[in-house]
Structure formats: structure tokens, C-alpha cells
Amino acid sequence: MVNVKEFIMNASLLIAIVSVSGLLYKQFLVNASPRLKNTLLLALAIFSGWISMFFGIHLDNSEVIFDLRFVPVLVVALFAKNAFFIFVAGFGIGLARLTFGISEAAIVGLYNMIVLSAAGMVLQLFFPRLTRMKRILLSVFTVNFINVLFVAFFGVISFVDYLSLIMPIVLPMNILLSFLIVWMINDLYHEYVSKRNLIESARKDPLTKLYNRRAFMNYFQKFSSGERGDEPFVLAFIDIDYFKQVNDTYGHIVGDHVLQTVSARLLHNLRSIDIVARYGGEEFVVILPDCTKENAIEAIERIRETVAAQPVCVNNIEIPITFSAGLAASNEFTAEQLLKRADDALYEAKQSGRNKVIYATAEAICS
Structure with a gap:
């Protein structure tokens, strides 16, 4: 049939x-x-x-x-x-x-x-x-x-x-x-x-599950070249304060837990369109697209206060954690300058007492 x-x-x-x-x-x-x-x-x-x-x-x-x-x-x-x-x-x-x-x-x-x-x-x-x-x-x-x-x-x-x-x-x-x-x-x-x-x-970084440095640089190139849109963005470098002391005092396993916890808090308190990456060691980097410098400072400050107010608990031990951050905006610097200026702002935050956010302007670096 x-x-x-x-x-x-x-x-x-x-x-x-x-x-x-x-x-x-x-x-x-x-x-x-x-x-x-x-x-x-x-x-x-x-x-x-x-x-x-x-x-x-x-x-x-x-x-x-x-x-x-x-x-x-x-x-x-x-x-x-x-x-x-x-x-x-x-x-x-x-x-x-x-x-x-x-x-x-x-x-x-x-x-x-x-x-x-x-x-x-x-x-x-x-x-x-x-x-x-x-x-x-x-x-x-x-x-x-x-x-x-x-x-x-x-x-x-x-x-x-x-x-x-x-x-x-x-x-x-x-x-x-x-x-x-x-x-x-x-x-x-x-x-x-x-x-x-x-x-x-x-x-992805295998420990924190954030983007790794290579992926970040790929995103940074796309945002800087306008491939991801012409809207300005803010770049933020974040570094955990006294992280070496955490490793020396509690060990690297605890240090890894601290990195994972801070990573989770970054992701939880940022937008889905923000790019969060582990830049290396205890240093993170964030791209905040379509964001003014005022909003970026407010967002990073809010996260800094949240991290500082909530110690990381490991094996019933509370470990106080803070971080310092340096920010720079794409509409104030060239792509080559942007990375350096944000990193310089982070260095300034570390040198001036830590646990603070500093924003780099074309004229000067200011908190």
C-alpha cells in the first residue's frame, strides 16, 4: 500500500x-x-x-x-x-x-x-x-x-x-x-x-565563575571600538584590601572562599548587562555600559558598603573584608588611557587608606 x-x-x-x-x-x-x-x-x-x-x-x-x-x-x-x-x-x-x-x-x-x-x-x-x-x-x-x-x-x-x-x-x-x-x-x-x-x-575563571582576563579584554575592545554601541561606559577596577593577610592567616582555601563570596556579591548587586571579570589574583574589573559616572560611583559605593558590612563567614569564623576601587569613564579618556587611569585611581585608593572608591577625571583623580 x-x-x-x-x-x-x-x-x-x-x-x-x-x-x-x-x-x-x-x-x-x-x-x-x-x-x-x-x-x-x-x-x-x-x-x-x-x-x-x-x-x-x-x-x-x-x-x-x-x-x-x-x-x-x-x-x-x-x-x-x-x-x-x-x-x-x-x-x-x-x-x-x-x-x-x-x-x-x-x-x-x-x-x-x-x-x-x-x-x-x-x-x-x-x-x-x-x-x-x-x-x-x-x-x-x-x-x-x-x-x-x-x-x-x-x-x-x-x-x-x-x-x-x-x-x-x-x-x-x-x-x-x-x-x-x-x-x-x-x-x-x-x-x-x-x-x-x-x-x-x-x-570563565574556574574559581569565581566570572569572566577571565582574556574575555574581559575582548569585551573591552568591543565597547571601546563602538561595536557594542556608542553609549559611554564606566570602567571600574576593584581590589580586595589586605587579601594577602587573609591567605597568610587563614590559608588559601579560605582565601578562595573569600574570592568566591566577593564575586557573588558583585554579580548580585550589578545589572545583568554589566561585565564582571576577575582580572587577576584578588583584583576584579567591571564594565558598566550606558552608565553615568554618578550612577557608577553610587553603584560601586553601595557594593563596597555591602561587602564591608557583611564579614565572610568560614568555619564559624567571621573575616572582615573590604575593597578599594578606581573608576574612569570612556567619554573622558581614550581606550588606551582608560585602563591606566582606572588602575591609577585604584592605586590612589589603596595608597590613601583603602576601603574607598576613587574616580579619575581628565584633570585629576578624586574621591
Whole structure:
């Protein structure tokens, strides 16, 4: 009943799209924004459904065709982070069916995709309680059975003929293909995550999980050149006071805990758009984009007061911690001068008593 050659061609097209998509993600989209990745995933899902419909699978001695448009919905249900994306993918594929002409079969196809999308959204509600393998098994069998039963009840072939002649062949083939494509995507996804984590680890300090010096310099170059926008930014160097004494008195393990605690307080008290990095040793550096010098001084002062007011507790021992900071603004210095002037301001803060914030102006360094 089923044209095997057309089924193989249809399946091969989906596999090819999966392979090209995996290559695209791993090679070009590792550092892309989540919004771009999600948009591309949805576009590929809808395109895959349309391709499957374009190369429909004929039944022998009949003009009736079926396709594998349900597979992209299954994939999105398993891998999308937002349940709404499942509906968008299914509804988009359903609308794509109308590009081949508006008919009763096209309307039924649209409803089929909406039902499958709803099923995928419901499945995601159970995912947190299931292992990865159970998610795959549940999704593959649920989506395939719903697809087959919907076509059997509402399709152009009689219910009895569909269940007796087509379902025994089509359902097993669809399930096997679903497992193959899900396995491929799962493998490609893990490769993508591994590469992303490897790149991320190369940019992060292993102790504090802040950006490292190399990553900071990359961001600094982008902000200085205007690649990240033309708005002025403020650069702040921060250095923990008397940190060597902490290491000498309590040991390096305690010193590491102090670094981690100060790092966490910096991140917690700064904006998500601010770039925080460990510059080296007990020294940190912060880029505050789109920020006036008054706001930057206020922000760093607030963090300084918070750190000073909350000693770091290790093994029931409270260790008082303070830091000194030097700030400079990009609209007052060239990129080359900015680093030096902020560092000079930090040095001045250390030399004039520590536990203070000093701002460097074009005329002088002032607190």
C-alpha cells in the first residue's frame, strides 16, 4: 500500500535537514542569542514540515498521499524550552499545508497539526518528572498514535481501510523513523552543548565563575571600538584590601572562599548587562555600559558598603573584608588611557587608606 521509495526519499530529506541544522548550530550559532536560536529552530521545523508535504508519499494505485509533517512537531516538543514554541511550530506547519491549496484535506491537516501541538504542550508538563529516555519514549509513541488515529477518523480514507491496510505498515515505519531522527538530534544537541560549554569554560575563571582576563579584554575592545554601541561606559577596577593577610592567616582555601563570596556579591548587586571579570589574583574589573559616572560611583559605593558590612563567614569564623576601587569613564579618556587611569585611581585608593572608591577625571583623580 505504501510507496517505499517515496517514504525513503521523504525520510532522507528530513535526515538531511537535521544534519545541516546540526552543522549550522555547532559551527555558527554557539554564541548566538537564544532568541535567534529559537527563531531558527521554529523556521527549520516549519520548513521541514513543508518539505515533507511537498514530497508527499503516495499510496499504491491511489492519488491519496500522506507525509511526515508530524516529525518536526515531535522534535520541537522534545527540545524546545518553551511550550509556546510547540504550538507555533505545529500551527505554522498547518498553515503551510494551505499553500498547496485550500480544501477539506488541507483544513483537516491544519486541525491535525493543532491537535499534535496541544499534545506536545501537554507532554512537556510531565517532562520534569521523567528521565530523558522516558521523555523520548512517551513523546514518540504519543505523537505517532495521535497522528495515526486523527487521520483514521478524519482523513479521506475510510476508517476501516486505514486501520486494516495502512496503519499496520505506516505506524511501525513512522515510529522507527521518529526514533532515528530523535536519536540524531539528541546526539547533535549533546555535541552542541559540549562545544558551548568548552567555549564558555575558556572565557570563565574556574574559581569565581566570572569572566577571565582574556574575555574581559575582548569585551573591552568591543565597547571601546563602538561595536557594542556608542553609549559611554564606566570602567571600574576593584581590589580586595589586605587579601594577602587573609591567605597568610587563614590559608588559601579560605582565601578562595573569600574570592568566591566577593564575586557573588558583585554579580548580585550589578545589572545583568554589566561585565564582571576577575582580572587577576584578588583584583576584579567591571564594565558598566550606558552608565553615568554618578550612577557608577553610587553603584560601586553601595557594593563596597555591602561587602564591608557583611564579614565572610568560614568555619564559624567571621573575616572582615573590604575593597578599594578606581573608576574612569570612556567619554573622558581614550581606550588606551582608560585602563591606566582606572588602575591609577585604584592605586590612589589603596595608597590613601583603602576601603574607598576613587574616580579619575581628565584633570585629576578624586574621591
